Amino acid sequence: MTEALTDPVVFNPYDYRFHDDPYPVYGRLRAESPLYHNPDLGFWALSRHADVADAFKDNRRLSSANGVSLDPAAYGPHAHYVMSFLAMDDPRHMRLRQLVSRGFTPRRVAEMDGRIQELTKQHLSPALESGEFDWIADVAGKLPMDVISELMGVPQPDRAELRRMADLVVHREDGVLDVPQAAVESSMALMTYYRDMIAERRLARTEDLTSALLDAEIDGDKLSDAEILGFMFLMVVAGNETTTKLLGNALYWGARNPDQMTPLLSDPDPGSQSVRVSQWTEETLRYDTSSQIVARTTAEDLEYYGQTVPAGEKMLLLIGSANRDSDVFDDADEFLIGRNGANKLASFGGGVHFCLGAHLARLEANIALAEFARQVSGFEIDESGIERVHSTNVRGFAALPVKVQVR
Template sequence: MTLLDATTAYGPIAFDPYDYAFQEDPYPTYARLRAEDPLHHNPVHDFWVLTRHADIQQAVRTEGTYSNSMGVSIDKSAWGPDAHRIMSFLGMDPPRQTRLRSLVSKGFTPRRVTELGPRIEQLTALYLDECLERGEVDWIADFAGKLPMDVISEMMGVPEEDRAEIRRQADLVVHREEGVYDVPEAGAVASLFLIDYYQKMVETRRVRAQDDLTSALIAADVDGDRLTDEEIIAFLFLMVVAGNETTTKLLGHALFHLTRHPEQEAAVFANPEGGHDGVSPWIEETLRYDTSSQMLARYLLEDVEIEGSRAPAGSKLLLVLGSANRDERVFTRPEVFDIHRDKDEVAQLLSFGGGRHFCLGANLARLEARIALAELVRKVRRVEVDHANSRRVHSVNVRGYASVPVRMEAR
């Protein structure tokens, strides 16, 4: 570890979300913070950290204390009153957040998500068949990275020939360089690329509407109030970075962790025609055990005090969702991956946040994962993951794999 933050009876606790070693396995640090320092202060970067489930659950449901007005990222260039320009309503509080989410929901409807089902099935079959034909593939590059990007892009109206480049740029936005405590230059350039791309797409749709989300957002109307171009572009940016990246990481984690537990893997793959029955618990446990969205920032409008520690109003604070989902006060043997976990426990996961900022794309992420993994179970007889040579993404907020080498055989 590179940063000594707090000293307890058991020695110093190092919490540096930019540190590559920490990113490889943050969970032992989370466990110590929950036990020893539940409201933790990082003096070097001057932010506070909440790690217990109860505290985080209260925070996402409490109005008027934990503000989104400065954004959800601790990166210096992303934190501030203009965060909404790239984070959409994630960088707002009510009433601005209420208005924007209401307008966006006019275009991003449950029906639009449900109607994507058949196309998700087609894309899943296409990419999975290609993987099976080759036998040895990279689960991320050849499947898990392609599917969510295609789904989001089709929904938005991005042409097929542009999708690989859009995904490459989105990957650059979340990547962090070791020793650099901000968005690296490549990430800043990628953000500008995506904003410019979506600006041109919105301009095109204003001239000629199509049957896609971009056109639906342009047409969205609540009592005469409509979205500006800037608001639409920010939401599209949020979708491609948050919606695409987190679902890719979910699919990567699902296969990686299940295949480390042969008995559970055998149970899931035992019933290929009833894949959905075994897949849903697999998805939910993956979301709990190693969630894609590890931490979200908040700006404190009031003092917060927990067990003698006080974070003053005006502070930057991190809600560590990845820690909440491993809290031993809520989950039995939380460090164990268990697809048979009690449903009452699974219902307590905080992977998609909570309250008024509960993830708008949660249903889409679950739909994509259910279809993709059920088809995997139906078509694949055997899958071997090269765990030792799998390579993680380096990011502050997002946790997942950049590469997962696999060998698979068709049934």
């Protein structure tokens, strides 16, 4: 046992055992190797909250131009084709983000409130009637994709297939240290679908986000079809998957911590229950965030903890680890709804690359979880039926069977 405790910490983001519970590894990284180097997989990693937060702000020395993925096939100067402005540095990044923001406005997101409520009830009501259901398959896996499809103007009959392809894009096979063939094929199919949709909107505008992006303009500068396509792909993969996983993680940790859920589920006042639901969302974002790891590239030699990271190296920012740093969060490894620490979250990044979809993700989660809490007096998870998603950067469930007590 003593020998095991003194073994050097090993961090492999592709390891299925790591996916089951990454937090002990993160704890050792923060304590023993706050700058970690894995020469076999070709990356360095920062795990402490202070280092991750500073790295997000340092967009000059830590470049995003090669993308944010560890996977070799998704990393490089071509990454912006599927990751849009996430895979760009200023001024390219700022130009594209500002143009996209002309279409993807806070007002457009806020106007989705009522429709998100309708979609939540549409998926949740039949699930609750059965008493036992898969939270991912029946609710959490459908709602975010439907919301994004509503925004972009995807017809209802096409959404299930697009959701299936989006799931394949992020899945990673055990032992495969890159993007699997199924993910490549699904990415190509999604790109083809959205390319055709953009062409249709060029001929006839509608009231959706796709049309708004076609019309977005700043001083005569407009988005190209390729730029719109990259942003749409980013929305489908990053926006859809991370919100699905957020909803799954919220329900899982709520069930694992019933003492934290009792005040919320027993609160008859809609106003105070709404506050508690928001706190449930925020603590899930901290305790087990769906977006765990993002990559950067060192633009020059950097010094950390007496070591030099050469220019041109891949640097991983461990968001999941930063959110469990006990130097920032009291009782960091405890799931505590209502803690005061939302302004310290690393979950949506920081600096110029702060997540453009953060408000939409929170809105969806709060509405869906509030509707669940309003209709349910208790719930439990069937641990034997759980299936995890295996990904190098997204953490969550592919299946999450739940049994509910409906009010």
